[in-house]
Amino acid sequence: MSGALTAGFLGAAVAIFVSFASSPVYLAILRRREERNQETSGFALSVVAMLVTVAVFGVTLVALAGPLGMLA
Amino acid sequence: MIYLSQLLGNPVLDADGEKVGTVSDLGIATGEVFPRITSLAFMGPGRTPIMISWRKFVDTYDEHEVHLKAIATDLRFSYLQPDEVLLARDILNKQIVDTHGMRVVRVNDLKLSDTSSTQLRLLGAEVGARGILRTLHPALERVALRLARTFGHPLPERIIAWNYMDLVERDLSNVKLSVSHKTLDDMHPADIADIIERLDPRLRGQVFAQLDDEQRASAMAEFDDDAMAAELMGSLDETDASRMLSEMDPDDAAELVSELDYDKAEKLLRLMGVQEQRAIRQLLGYRESTAGRIMTSEVATVGEGATVADAVEMLRGLDDDFEEVRYVYLVDEAGKLAGVVPLRGLIVSAPETPLSELATVDLITASPEDDQEAVAENIAKYNLLAMPVVADDGRLLGIVTVDDALDVMEEEHAEDLRVAGGSADGEASEHGGELVWLLRRNVWFFLWLVVVAVGALATGGLIPLVEVLLACAALPIALVLADDSVSYVTNFFLENDPDDEDAPSMVGFTFKGLLLGVALGALDVLLAMALTNVIFAGSPTGP
Numbered sequence: 354m355s356g357a358l359t360a361g362f363l364g365a366a367v368a369i370f371v372s373f374a375s376s377p378v379y380l381a382i383l384r385r386r387e388e389r390n391q392e393t394s395g396f397a398l399s400v401v402a403m404l405v406t407v408a409v410f411g412v413t414l415v416a417l418a419g420p421l422g423m424l425a
Numbered sequence: 426m427i428y429l430s431q432l433l434g435n436p437v438l439d440a441d442g443e444k445v446g447t448v449s450d451l452g453i454a455t456g457e458v459f460p461r462i463t464s465l466a467f468m469g470p471g472r473t474p475i476m477i478s479w480r481k482f483v484d485t486y487d488e489h490e491v492h493l494k495a496i497a498t499d500l501r502f503s504y505l506q507p508d509e510v511l512l513a514r515d516i517l518n519k520q521i522v523d524t525h526g527m528r529v530v531r532v533n534d535l536k537l538s539d540t541s542s543t544q545l546r547l548l549g550a551e552v553g554a555r556g557i558l559r560t561l562h563p564a565l566e567r568v569a570l571r572l573a574r575t576f577g578h579p580l581p582e583r584i585i586a587w588n589y590m591d592l593v594e595r596d597l598s599n600v601k602l603s604v605s606h607k608t609l610d611d612m613h614p615a616d617i618a619d620i621i622e623r624l625d626p627r628l629r630g631q632v633f634a635q636l637d638d639e640q641r642a643s644a645m646a647e648f649d650d651d652a653m654a655a656e657l658m659g660s661l662d663e664t665d666a667s668r669m670l671s672e673m674d675p676d677d678a679a680e681l682v683s684e685l686d687y688d689k690a691e692k693l694l695r696l697m698g699v700q701e702q703r704a705i706r707q708l709l710g711y712r713e714s715t716a717g718r719i720m721t722s723e724v725a726t727v728g729e730g731a732t733v734a735d736a737v738e739m740l741r742g743l744d745d746d747f748e749e750v751r752y753v754y755l756v757d758e759a760g761k762l763a764g765v766v767p768l769r770g771l772i773v774s775a776p777e778t779p780l781s782e783l784a785t786v787d788l789i790t791a792s793p794e795d796d797q798e799a800v801a802e803n804i805a806k807y808n809l810l811a812m813p814v815v816a817d818d819g820r821l822l823g824i825v826t827v828d829d830a831l832d833v834m835e836e837e838h839a840e841d842l843r844v845a846g847g848s849a850d851g852e853a854s855e856h857g858g859e860l861v862w863l864l865r866r867n868v869w870f871f872l873w874l875v876v877v878a879v880g881a882l883a884t885g886g887l888i889p890l891v892e893v894l895l896a897c898a899a900l901p902i903a904l905v906l907a908d909d910s911v912s913y914v915t916n917f918f919l920e921n922d923p924d925d926e927d928a929p930s931m932v933g934f935t936f937k938g939l940l941l942g943v944a945l946g947a948l949d950v951l952l953a954m955a956l957t958n959v960i961f962a963g964s965p966t967g968p
Contacts, residue, residue: 355957355960355961357888357892357893357895358896358898358957358960359953359957361895361896361898361899361900361953362899362949362950362952362956363953364896364899364900364903365902365903365949366946366949366950366953367946368903368907369902369906369942369946369949370942370943370945370946371942372906372907372910372942373906373910373913373938373941373942373945374938374939375910376913376934376935376938377931377934377935377938379910379911380914380917380918380931380934383844383914383915384918384923390713392840392843393844394843394844395843395844395845395911395912396865398914398915399868399907399908399911399912402908402911403868403872403904403907406900406904406907407900407904410876410903414896418888
């Protein structure tokens with residue numbers, strides 16, 4: 354059980370790091386869209402960031418599930 | 426009071442008490458403030474539609490049945506007169522314009538006055554939720570009313586009086602609705618534009634086509650949605666469209682033309698007068714979002730040696746549709762801007778006063794390539810009503826007026842709000858806004874639920890549900906911080922212009938983002954260690 358909790362928190366830690374590390378990408382997208390006079394919804398950006406988080410979290414969790422004994 | 430929904434479907438009984446049909450509609454005479462019901466339409470035997478005069482044949486009525494004065498064989502059919510409208514067919518469930526509140530609403534029911542035993546008059550349209558509930562079933566309305574009262578939020582009726590209603594399905598446009606009727610034609614172009622934007626797309630062209638050239642041109646300049654304006658323009662025939670463009674201020678016309686495809690735009694421009702065409706083509710030569718694109722070339726100018734009398738004479742000679750004049754500009758022989766005189770200066774000075782004595786020569790100007798937002802900010806900063814736009818050699822090209830600057834500010838503000846994750850549409854937040862707000866604020870929670878559900882299903886019992894829940898316990902932290910990371914980006918984006926030399930560098934921004942990611946990730950790991958120690962301390966299954 355503690356393996357599941359640890360894996361989850363580690364997965365979250367990796368996802369948090371990826372979220373902030375990818376902020377230059379979001380900034381570049383916003384600036385490029387503004388140059389092209391395209392409107393960007395902040396809400397849509399948030400949803401995309403959260404979906405990326407879910408994906409990173411899922412991949413990390415699957416990777417850690419074995420080593421941390423979740424599948425035992 | 427009685428409602429149309431309470432009358433529709435009721436049995437119609439003749440003088441002998443024999444059922445002759447069921448109520449299907451009521452006709453009204455439209456030329457009155459509170460129109461009288463003039464006809465009763467009902468479905469006779471074999472679903473035959475029948476219409477009879479209300480005044481001649483209806484004896485009594487209530488929410489259960491309608492009694493006629495005559496027996497079935499004595500009934501004389503009538504026909505809808507040119508000034509008559511059928512309530513259920515033409516108004517119920519249709520969009521109307523509330524010309525008092527300046528908005529588009531849907532009619533959910535119609536309220537009738539039954540103060541006289543035989544005469545029935547239309548009071549207005551019910552446009553609120555109560556009308557919908559009543560139409561579904563009167564009991565539903567009663568339950569909703571009781572519930573609303575219990576929770577201390579009475580459900581008020583939302584009635585629009587007939588004299589404030591304008592029908593937008595203009596098949597009835599030839600019908601004069603009321604003697605004191607205020608219609609779309611009497612409204613301000615900005616209100617007309619607002620109303621048209623809120624209409625069903627299929628009705629927009631229909632309503633727009635009803636306006637005269639001048640109203641069309643004024644309303645067109647007020648649309649917020651340029652693509653929709655271009656679409657409306659596409660619905661007009663080419664001569665009408667080019668005439669409307671000629672009526673518009675050149676800057677508004679240029680903005681509209683820029684939304685059209687090249688062939689269409691060229692065709693319309695060629696149909697226009699040479700002068701108007703040249704003005705629009707000149708503006709279209711500037712890049713989007715620059716001062717050149719929003720400036721107007723209609724400027725009141727006089728020679729620098731002119732007097733007040735000359736300026737007044739020039740103003741008198743301007744066309745009626747000339748851009749609103751706030752200042753008179755002095756130009757030299759080469760067309761270079763030499764000074765500016767506010768209108769007040771002309772009014773309070775003697776006619777023979779030379780304008781050079783009144784003119785401000787220390788001018789604040791813009792270049793046609795300047796960013797629109799910067800020009801708008803300068804107009805606000807220096808409290809100007811218009812800012813002259815000059816070429817590199819000092820020639821006066823046009824002016825950016827305060828109303829265009831306000832439009833730019835409004836657009837920028839709406840854009841910033843959208844980037845910041847808010848909604849720029851006030852109406853949207855008014856209607857069902859709370860639910861949307863709740864969903865937007867709690868997307869992380871719904872995503873978390875989905876992940877837990879998918880996790881539980883995907884593992885198919887291989888991992889117990891408790892473990893799946895424990896594994897997902899930290900996900901909300903990651904989701905909320907992902908949302909925060911976007912706020913971090915959008916705040917930086919809104920506060921810093923990449924062209925600004927003083928703005929923080931991209932390297933600094935990236936480094937700060939990495940640091941934040943490491944710090945918050947580490948905090949999350951520390952939290953995991955602390956929780957594991959507290960929860961699983963002494964547990965044999967612990968690590």
